[in-house]
Amino acid sequence: MSSQLPTLPALLPMLKRSAIATIIAFFLFLPTLGIKTAASGGVDGLFLQYRWSGLAIACGLIFVARMAMEIFGKKQDGTSKPAAAPSALVRFFGSAKIAKTVGPVLLVFAIVFPFLPFSDRYILDLGILIITYVMLGWGLQIVVGLAGLLDLGYVAFYAVGAYSYALLSIHFGFGFWMCLPLAGLLAATWGVILGFPVLRLRGDYLAIVTLAFGEIIRVVLLNWRGFTGGSNGLSSIPRPSFFGLPFNQEPGGFAATFGLEYSSMQRIVFLYFLILALAIFTFFVTGRLRRLPIGRAWEALREDEIACRSLGINTVNTKLSAFAIGAMFGGFAGSFFAAKQAFVSPESFNFMESATILAIVVLGGMSSQLGVVFSAIAMVGGVELLRQLQFLKVIFGPDFDPSQLRLLLFGLAMVLMMLWRPRGLVSTRTPTVFLKDEKTVSAAMISQGRG
Amino acid sequence: MTQNLLAVRGVETFYGRNQALYGIDMDVNEGEIVTMIGANGAGKSTLMMAICGVNRAVRGSVTFAGKPIHEMPTHEIIRLGISQSPEGRRIFPRMSVYENLQMGAVTIDPKYFADDLARMYALFPILEKRHAQRAGTLSGGEQQMLAIGRALMARPRLLLLDEPSLGLAPLVAKTIFDTLRELNQSQGLTVFLVEQNAYHALRLASRGYVMVNGRITLSGTGSELLNHPEVGAAYLGGSGH
Numbered sequence: 001m002s003s004q005l006p007t008l009p010a011l012l013p014m015l016k017r018s019a020i021a022t023i024i025a026f027f028l029f030l031p032t033l034g035i036k037t038a039a040s041g042g043v044d045g046l047f048l049q050y051r052w053s054g055l056a057i058a059c060g061l062i063f064v065a066r067m068a069m070e071i072f073g074k075k076q077d078g079t080s081k082p083a084a085a086p087s088a089l090v091r092f093f094g095s096a097k098i099a100k101t102v103g104p105v106l107l108v109f110a111i112v113f114p115f116l117p118f119s120d121r122y123i124l125d126l127g128i129l130i131i132t133y134v135m136l137g138w139g140l141q142i143v144v145g146l147a148g149l150l151d152l153g154y155v156a157f158y159a160v161g162a163y164s165y166a167l168l169s170i171h172f173g174f175g176f177w178m179c180l181p182l183a184g185l186l187a188a189t190w191g192v193i194l195g196f197p198v199l200r201l202r203g204d205y206l207a208i209v210t211l212a213f214g215e216i217i218r219v220v221l222l223n224w225r226g227f228t229g230g231s232n233g234l235s236s237i238p239r240p241s242f243f244g245l246p247f248n249q250e251p252g253g254f255a256a257t258f259g260l261e262y263s264s265m266q267r268i269v270f271l272y273f274l275i276l277a278l279a280i281f282t283f284f285v286t287g288r289l290r291r292l293p294i295g296r297a298w299e300a301l302r303e304d305e306i307a308c309r310s311l312g313i314n315t316v317n318t319k320l321s322a323f324a325i326g327a328m329f330g331g332f333a334g335s336f337f338a339a340k341q342a343f344v345s346p347e348s349f350n351f352m353e354s355a356t357i358l359a360i361v362v363l364g365g366m367s368s369q370l371g372v373v374f375s376a377i378a379m380v381g382g383v384e385l386l387r388q389l390q391f392l393k394v395i396f397g398p399d400f401d402p403s404q405l406r407l408l409l410f411g412l413a414m415v416l417m418m419l420w421r422p423r424g425l426v427s428t429r430t431p432t433v434f435l436k437d438e439k440t441v442s443a444a445m446i447s448q449g450r451g
Numbered sequence: 452m453t454q455n456l457l458a459v460r461g462v463e464t465f466y467g468r469n470q471a472l473y474g475i476d477m478d479v480n481e482g483e484i485v486t487m488i489g490a491n492g493a494g495k496s497t498l499m500m501a502i503c504g505v506n507r508a509v510r511g512s513v514t515f516a517g518k519p520i521h522e523m524p525t526h527e528i529i530r531l532g533i534s535q536s537p538e539g540r541r542i543f544p545r546m547s548v549y550e551n552l553q554m555g556a557v558t559i560d561p562k563y564f565a566d567d568l569a570r571m572y573a574l575f576p577i578l579e580k581r582h583a584q585r586a587g588t589l590s591g592g593e594q595q596m597l598a599i600g601r602a603l604m605a606r607p608r609l610l611l612l613d614e615p616s617l618g619l620a621p622l623v624a625k626t627i628f629d630t631l632r633e634l635n636q637s638q639g640l641t642v643f644l645v646e647q648n649a650y651h652a653l654r655l656a657s658r659g660y661v662m663v664n665g666r667i668t669l670s671g672t673g674s675e676l677l678n679h680p681e682v683g684a685a686y687l688g689g690s691g692h
Contacts, residue, residue: 293557296546296550296553296554297554297557299543299545299546299550300543300546300554303543303544303545303546304541304542304543306505306537306541307537307541307542307543308554309503309505309525309526309529310503310505310525310529310535310536310537310541311529311534311554311555311557311558311601311602311605312525312526312529312530312557312558312605313526313554313557314524314526315526
């Protein structure tokens with residue numbers, strides 16, 4: 001950890017390790033970065049293009065980065081390091097006091113966000129997207145974080161919610177607030193339907209079945225043309241109105257009623273607050289559930305299923321309730337998604353969505369609600385940030401599309417996380433708050449214990 | 452026998468095609484400590500699981516307080532008043548000691564919780580000191596105390612203990628056995644104890660059974676078995692301590 005540069009004999013093994021890393025990187029990057037198949041346009045079909053310069057840049061970067069790690073980083077001697085004192089960042093997010101202040105600050109920021117000067121339509125849309133993912137993250141957190149059931153098909157419930165809203169509003173003319181609980185209910189039902197066959201499965205096997213379930217729902221939506229519109233999806237879904245006042249230029253519209261000048265932004269702001277309200281609802285319900293006996297039973301289930309059974313917990317009901325409630329919030333979010341887009345198609349519910357939501361939960365630290373917020377901002381906002389990197393075209397040429405770096409960023413985030421925060425951004429688990437009448441007991445216990 | 456709290460009759464269980472238990476008959480009466488001793492793989496834990504309905508009896512019957520329970524789901528059996536501290540403790544490592552005890556009381560009316568908790572802390576003062584600590588960070592003996600405490604939080608009529616002395620220092624094991632004796636004498640707690648530590652278990656128990664390869668070969672009072680030559684040779688290291 002010395003700040004001085006190492007002497008030459010010390011430098012040699014470092015150089016050797018860096019060279020090895022570079023060679024490994026070379027072989028890894030050779031097929032992915034170094035070779036590109038391109039269509040010739042002629043009868044030859046495909047031919048290979050070699051990109052030696054790109055490969056050289058990547059390997060060079062790896063060498064430099066590895067050397068930097070060797071010189072400035074911690075010793076990588078393979079032995080387990082003694083746990084270092086938590087960094088400032090960890091202490092910052094880990095402390096319950098800070099978490100209690102950061103939460104309200106974020107909430108206030110989220111409420112005033114649409115009225116800030118830089119909030120144009122694009123920024124607001126991004127805000128809506130992030131909050132949708134935060135809500136989905138909180139929903140999935142019940143299943144994955146609390147109950148410990150790895151669900152790779154969560155997007156299925158999002159889809160069920162979206163199609164429920166679309167079909168109910170198109171065929172029966174139901175309004176948003178009527179469809180919302182119905183969509184949640186339907187999604188929860190599908191959660192139970194998924195839950196039953198996987199009751200006995202855990203870990204990898206559960207992941208595979210849930211993954212398949214997500215795909216089944218998508219494929220059904222894709223092929224059941226008469227009902228779901230197939231790949232064309234369902235369009236012209238009625239947009240939600242402000243307590244019966246539509247957002248349009250008509251005399252009976254929102255703007256006219258409140259004597260405002262019509263602007264398309266009003267609808268966006270309304271949608272923003274709608275999803276914010278839904279997310280806050282999710283936050284309170286999931287946060288509260290965690291402190292209730294059912295939430296503790298979920299956590300106990302994650303810890304040890306056999307012990308749960310030997311304590312008289314009905315593990316079947318506990319698992320199914322986790323699936324159902326998690327799915328319900330997915331359904332709510334899906335319902336909002338359909339209302340916002342006014343168009344749903346199976347395209348929106350592919351595996352990538354499931355993976356993103358799961359990544360948000362995992363990156364956030366599995367059981368921290370605040371962690372989900374930060375990781376959703378990082379995962380969704382980060383991708384949007386990539387679109388802003390158009391100046392990179394100057395370096396990489398006009399064909400360069402920065403948003404294609406999305407998966408690279410994804411991978412990079414995961415690698416960095418493995419290195420520095422293997423248990424997620426906010427990995428501390430706060431014990432469930434003691435209930436009122438128990439508080440006196442516990443306070444007495446503490447004083448006794450100390451005294 | 453006046454009141455059989457637990458009666459096991461002709462229980463046979465299988466692991467796949469391998470038979471693990473052969474016609475097990477045993478009783479636990481109200482207020483007794485009954486122990487089952489036997490070597491590794493004799494089928495002691497299997498019997499425990501058969502009582503709790505985890506690995507069901509294929510033949511035979513298990514009755515608890517006169518009620519047949521061998522076809523009930525586990526959680527309903529537990530709710531009848533059988534509480535189990537399973538093999539290997541199986542506490543919830545990432546939850547606090549307090550939360551572990553809370554989990555023990557899920558089947559119980561919450562109004563008893565504060566009293567029961569105070570009783571448990573009086574019984575195992577170390578748990579009170581560690582109440583906010585993650586259970587996984589406790590020592591082996593403390594974890595065993597927590598496992599027993601958690602089982603007791605369910606106000607059991609019958610406490611099933613699977614090898615509570617496993618992996619514990621002799622002194623710690625003795626503390627745990629002493630606590631069990633105290634609970635039995637002061638509160639009339641009925642205990643069915645599965646143990647390899649035959650000497651301690653038989654000294655504690657009013658009656659005992661010896662299991663060998665899935666069959667009960669001997670039964671009698673604790674002192675009878677302690678002095679039995681076969682038991683002495685096989686489980687007490689030849690000499691009678």
